[in-house]
Amino acid sequence: MNTNPNSESYxxxxxxxxxxxxxxxxxxxxxxxGDLFGHQKMSLFLLLMIVVSAGAVLITTQQVRKQLxxxxxxxxxxxxxxxxxxxxxxxxxxxxxxxxVEAKAKNQLGMSYVTPENExxxxxxxx
Numbered sequence: 001m002n003t004n005p006n007s008e009s010y011x012x013x014x015x016x017x018x019x020x021x022x023x024x025x026x027x028x029x030x031x032x033x034g035d036l037f038g039h040q041k042m043s044l045f046l047l048l049m050i051v052v053s054a055g056a057v058l059i060t061t062q063q064v065r066k067q068l069x070x071x072x073x074x075x076x077x078x079x080x081x082x083x084x085x086x087x088x089x090x091x092x093x094x095x096x097x098x099x100x101v102e103a104k105a106k107n108q109l110g111m112s113y114v115t116p117e118n119e120x121x122x123x124x125x126x127x
Contacts, residue, residue: 026034036044094101105111112118
C-alpha cells in the first residue's frame, strides 16, 4: 500500500472523472435541441424557411397542374362548340335558301342526290 497522499487523491480524481462521463445529464436529442435553441437560432430559422419554401413549391406545382388540366378541358369543349356552331351556320344557310345551296353543290362540287339507279353498294367480307 502506498502511503503517499498525492497518489490517493490522483486515483480519486480518476474515478470521479470516469463517473461523470458515464452519467450524462441530458439525452443526445435534448442536447441537440438545446444547442439549436440556444446557440444556433439562425440555423433553425433557415431550416424552417427551407421546409416552408418546399411546401410552397409543392402547393404551387399542384395548382399549376390543376389549371393546365382545366385549360385542356376547356379547349376541348371549345372545339366541340365551334364544330356545332359551324354545323348550325350550314343548316341555317340550307334552310334559308335550299335551292341556291343545291345549285352551288351541283355546279361547283359536282354533287347530286343518290338515286337507286346511280347507287353502288360495296360489300366487304371480314375474316
